[in-house]
Amino acid sequence: MDKLSDLRFTMESCNHCGQCKWIMPAKMHGWDFSEMCPIHAFYHFDAYSGQGLLNIAWERLDGKLEYGDGLEDLIYSCTACGACDACCKVVRDMEVLDTIYALRADCAEHGTLPASLLETAEKVQTSHNIYGLPHAERFAWLPEDFEDDPDADTALFVGCSAYRQPEIALSAIRILKAGGVRFKLLREDEWCCGASLWRAGMVREAGELIRRNVETFRAHGIKTVITACAECFGSFRNGYPRFVETDYETLHISQVAAQLLEDGKLHLRQAEPLVVTYHDPCMLGRLSEKYVHWQGEIRAYGLHVPEKQWRRGEHGVYDAPRKILEAIPGVTLREMVRNKECNFCCGAPSAATDPELARWTGEERRREAAATGAETIVSACPFCREALDGDSGPDCVDLCVLLARRLCEEDVQ
Amino acid sequence: MRIAEHIYREFAAVVGERYISDKEYILAGDRAKTPEYPMEYHSADIIVLPASTQEVVEIVKLCNKHKLSFIPFMTGALPYAYPNRDGTVIIHLKRMNRILEIDETDRYTVIEAGVRHIQLYPELRKRGLCYPPAAVGPGGSVLANMTSTDGSNHVQHGFSRANRYLLGAEVVTPEGEVLRVGSLQGDAGWFCPDGPGPSLRGIIKGYSGTHGQFGVITKIAVGLSAANGPAEIRSEGISPNHKVYMDHPYSRAYVFNYPHIQNVCDAMLALGEAEVCSTVQKYFYLPLTLMMTNSANEFWEKWEGGYKDTMNMPLVIHIAARTQKEFEYEEKILFEVAAETGGERLPPELENWWNEHMDYFMLVNRLQSVLRLGGGWMPNKIGADSVQHMCDVAEAMGEYIHEYTDTGKIFNAPESYQIIPMEYGHFAHIEVLFMWDRCKPGVMKGVGEFRARSRQEDIDRHFHSETPGSLMPATMDLGPLYSNYHLWLQRLKQSFDPNNVSNPMM
Numbered sequence: 001m002d003k004l005s006d007l008r009f010t011m012e013s014c015n016h017c018g019q020c021k022w023i024m025p026a027k028m029h030g031w032d033f034s035e036m037c038p039i040h041a042f043y044h045f046d047a048y049s050g051q052g053l054l055n056i057a058w059e060r061l062d063g064k065l066e067y068g069d070g071l072e073d074l075i076y077s078c079t080a081c082g083a084c085d086a087c088c089k090v091v092r093d094m095e096v097l098d099t100i101y102a103l104r105a106d107c108a109e110h111g112t113l114p115a116s117l118l119e120t121a122e123k124v125q126t127s128h129n130i131y132g133l134p135h136a137e138r139f140a141w142l143p144e145d146f147e148d149d150p151d152a153d154t155a156l157f158v159g160c161s162a163y164r165q166p167e168i169a170l171s172a173i174r175i176l177k178a179g180g181v182r183f184k185l186l187r188e189d190e191w192c193c194g195a196s197l198w199r200a201g202m203v204r205e206a207g208e209l210i211r212r213n214v215e216t217f218r219a220h221g222i223k224t225v226i227t228a229c230a231e232c233f234g235s236f237r238n239g240y241p242r243f244v245e246t247d248y249e250t251l252h253i254s255q256v257a258a259q260l261l262e263d264g265k266l267h268l269r270q271a272e273p274l275v276v277t278y279h280d281p282c283m284l285g286r287l288s289e290k291y292v293h294w295q296g297e298i299r300a301y302g303l304h305v306p307e308k309q310w311r312r313g314e315h316g317v318y319d320a321p322r323k324i325l326e327a328i329p330g331v332t333l334r335e336m337v338r339n340k341e342c343n344f345c346c347g348a349p350s351a352a353t354d355p356e357l358a359r360w361t362g363e364e365r366r367r368e369a370a371a372t373g374a375e376t377i378v379s380a381c382p383f384c385r386e387a388l389d390g391d392s393g394p395d396c397v398d399l400c401v402l403l404a405r406r407l408c409e410e411d412v413q
Numbered sequence: 414m415r416i417a418e419h420i421y422r423e424f425a426a427v428v429g430e431r432y433i434s435d436k437e438y439i440l441a442g443d444r445a446k447t448p449e450y451p452m453e454y455h456s457a458d459i460i461v462l463p464a465s466t467q468e469v470v471e472i473v474k475l476c477n478k479h480k481l482s483f484i485p486f487m488t489g490a491l492p493y494a495y496p497n498r499d500g501t502v503i504i505h506l507k508r509m510n511r512i513l514e515i516d517e518t519d520r521y522t523v524i525e526a527g528v529r530h531i532q533l534y535p536e537l538r539k540r541g542l543c544y545p546p547a548a549v550g551p552g553g554s555v556l557a558n559m560t561s562t563d564g565s566n567h568v569q570h571g572f573s574r575a576n577r578y579l580l581g582a583e584v585v586t587p588e589g590e591v592l593r594v595g596s597l598q599g600d601a602g603w604f605c606p607d608g609p610g611p612s613l614r615g616i617i618k619g620y621s622g623t624h625g626q627f628g629v630i631t632k633i634a635v636g637l638s639a640a641n642g643p644a645e646i647r648s649e650g651i652s653p654n655h656k657v658y659m660d661h662p663y664s665r666a667y668v669f670n671y672p673h674i675q676n677v678c679d680a681m682l683a684l685g686e687a688e689v690c691s692t693v694q695k696y697f698y699l700p701l702t703l704m705m706t707n708s709a710n711e712f713w714e715k716w717e718g719g720y721k722d723t724m725n726m727p728l729v730i731h732i733a734a735r736t737q738k739e740f741e742y743e744e745k746i747l748f749e750v751a752a753e754t755g756g757e758r759l760p761p762e763l764e765n766w767w768n769e770h771m772d773y774f775m776l777v778n779r780l781q782s783v784l785r786l787g788g789g790w791m792p793n794k795i796g797a798d799s800v801q802h803m804c805d806v807a808e809a810m811g812e813y814i815h816e817y818t819d820t821g822k823i824f825n826a827p828e829s830y831q832i833i834p835m836e837y838g839h840f841a842h843i844e845v846l847f848m849w850d851r852c853k854p855g856v857m858k859g860v861g862e863f864r865a866r867s868r869q870e871d872i873d874r875h876f877h878s879e880t881p882g883s884l885m886p887a888t889m890d891l892g893p894l895y896s897n898y899h900l901w902l903q904r905l906k907q908s909f910d911p912n913n914v915s916n917p918m919m
Contacts, residue, residue: 091653
């Protein structure tokens with residue numbers, strides 16, 4: 001993980017143009033749904049934005065700003081959704097989100113992490129999941145007659161959400177089985193992916209867990225990790241390479257399912273018409289690009305030597321979920337204004353640190369979804385699904401749950 | 414706490430606890446130096462976020478009562494928005510962000526200060542209307558651009574300057590009185606900024622606040638034009654490789670490269686005389702190359718690979734006609750003028766970039782790419798006069814700019830200026846957008862030398878191309894050339910703002 005001192009060029013380069021707060025012009029639509037940064041849209045002060053956090057990071061780096069009095073609350077109210085980063089990188093060569101990560105690492109280093117995050121870290125360390133539930137129950141939902149392939153070099157990494165939303169895991173299994181994919185589960189060897197640690201700046205704790213998980217993959221001979229959780233997916237692709245060399249491929253269940261559909265290996269049944277909108281999870285979309293560490297020299301006029309491989313959200317997983325929705329008979333997809341790399345966060349990442357903001361962000365996203373006329377919001381992340389489920393308006397369903405429900409029975413046998 | 418608690422409480426009573434802060438980390442969000450102005454600013458004492466004109470009035474009155482300066486603030490992209498002394502209240506107007514009215518019949522819209530171009534422009538486009546967005550990028554405040562800058566823009570050949578579209582304003586004066594400018598004063602509507610009623614447009618605006626502002630402008634009306642083209646804009650691709658099209662059979666962009674600025678001048682005048690084309694601009698080739706590339710490294714590859722030679726004097730044209738006949742006519746005139754004036758059309762792969770980035774003509778999008786080389790940049794001159802005069806200014810610059818480009822004091826792009834005619838060639842605007850390597854120690858000395866030289870050369874040559882700045886040296890140099898306008902403004906400022914609390918820049 002980069003330190004604040006690695007990111008001085010970014011901090012000093014910001015001209016306060018405001019692009020980090022607003023939707024990319026290619027997606028211009030109108031007055032509504034034009035803000036991109038949840039914390040800025042909610043709190044309005046510039047300090048609550050990519051630009052403001054760069055200023056704060058710069059003052060921290062130069063020893064001008066001390067923790068306390070609520071600074072750490074501001075830092076962790078940010079959902080780290082990366083909207084600022086993607087919007088800035090349309091026109092700039094700056095690392096806004098990495099600066100926010102470094103600011104969090106600085107916060108952790110100074111022992112000023114919010115209590116809720118420390119609790120989560122403790123749960124992960126003691127129970128290997130973010131909820132503090134018994135590790136032995138991680139696969140309690142698994143049917144007794146379930147059989148995986150112990151010789152497979154592909155693993156379905158279920159993730160901590162299995163405790164609270166086992167239907168997602170079961171649906172992923174049904175899809176893989178129906179498509180004839182050889183895979184296995186890591187069972188008691190599967191621990192939390194560590195997203196809540198590395199994204200919170202807990203570098204030491206995250207590093208230990210990540211190294212352990214990569215060793216586990218190796219011990220099981222895993223070459224491909226499939227996950228139905230966007231947080232796990234983004235962590236394996238974008239987070240893990242920050243700590244350790246990785247030698248496995250990561251696929252999201254939507255990518256696998258889209259390929260199975262294209263290959264004619266999944267068959268879907270007709271059902272009632274359903275108008276849906278698709279919410280791109282940040283960690284499946286713009287934040288899932290593989291991290292490639294850059295070390296070098298920034299020469300005159302921003303020339304990076306050696307050339308840097310920028311992550312701008314260009315190579316996120318956007319098409320596969322849409323292909324699936326388009327393939328399901330009776331389903332009509334209506335896009336929200338803020339979609340793909342311009343996705344508006346669901347708010348879930350701040351649920352523990354700023355519940356009020358998280359609730360508002362989820363409601364704002366639901367309002368946008370409702371504006372499309374959709375009956376159902378489809379997402380591809382258990383955390384988004386939970387955050388976007390409301391009492392009124394569209395319901396929210398996970399993509400692989402929707403797909404599994406529409407599989408022909410003979411395929412599922 | 415930087416100000417006394419009882420004073421803080423008075424402000425909090427106006428906006429509510431949620432919308433005021435004096436916490437250091439909140440203040441930090443609006444006090445960082447920027448690459449182009451790397452000086453340390455004073456910190457604001459508090460930041461307030463009013464939601465209405467009435468709240469602004471009460472804040473301004475409190476500032477007068479307690480002798481605190483105040484600065485209305487939007488993006489903070491320009492240094493005029495930053496405090497230059499202790500005891501300053503930043504009034505962030507972003508919560509006042511409503512589009513209050515869009516009158517499709519009489520073609521105007523009424524907006525609050527916090528409405529951004531990215532919000533207003535597409536909203537109008539849905540109704541077949543548009544206005545010329547200032548060249549500040551999509552996140553800029555429409556009100557700030559219309560009232561507090563010169564309003565130059567990239568479509569002014571066919572549209573004129575943005576501030577000519579200002580139809581009226583509601584202003585909270587430096588002492589907290591609500592002033593309605595123009596026809597609005599008599600509740601006659603927003604149709605005219607200059608009466609019946611007081612015409613104070615030139616006074617409230619000035620250039621970059623003219624030694625400090627005359628209060629807070631809270632609402633404006635903007636005149637609108639018909640938009641030729643579709644209501645919905647089609648885009649493709651994923652960032653940063655979006656393509657934005659204007660699906661309209663009579664819309665097309667063209668780019669010609671010229672051997673000399675006088676040829677460009679002749680072409681501009683001929684196109685203006687024929688009253689054809691929506692956009693005509695001699696563009697700056699350095700920003701152009703930046704806009705066409707996605708990283709500093711790619712920029713260097715293309716720049717050194719030939720862009721600096723193949724399009725060093727580009728004339729960018731956009732035709733947005735209403736009918737096939739009109740389109741054919743405008744295109745025919747354009748090709749004839751180009752042939753007569755020595756314009757060489759760029760290869761399709763370079764010209765098509767414009768047709769695939771129509772958001773540039775709508776929102777001046779991607780212009781922030783000019784900041785990609787580390788952020789050291791500055792627009793210079795920014796004055797306006799006849800097309801020929803502006804081209805003479807540009808040509809004269811060639812006699813001295815090499816002392817700065819060849820020695821590495823500024824980026825080596827001596828012809829990186831833009832000249833944009835307005836109102837079909839009746840007037841033109843020049844802007845020298847120069848850059849420097851902000852990481853180079855002591856670089857600002859050379860930047861200052863170039864700016865001073867540029868200004869002095871214009872004075873010596875009797876050019877009308879520098880705009881009076883807000884800094885004392887520029888004003889002292891240029892003031893007499895502008896009939897000592899600055900002295901008049903100082904007197905007006907003293908009358909309107911006896912406590913000198915409204916962004917007292919001097």
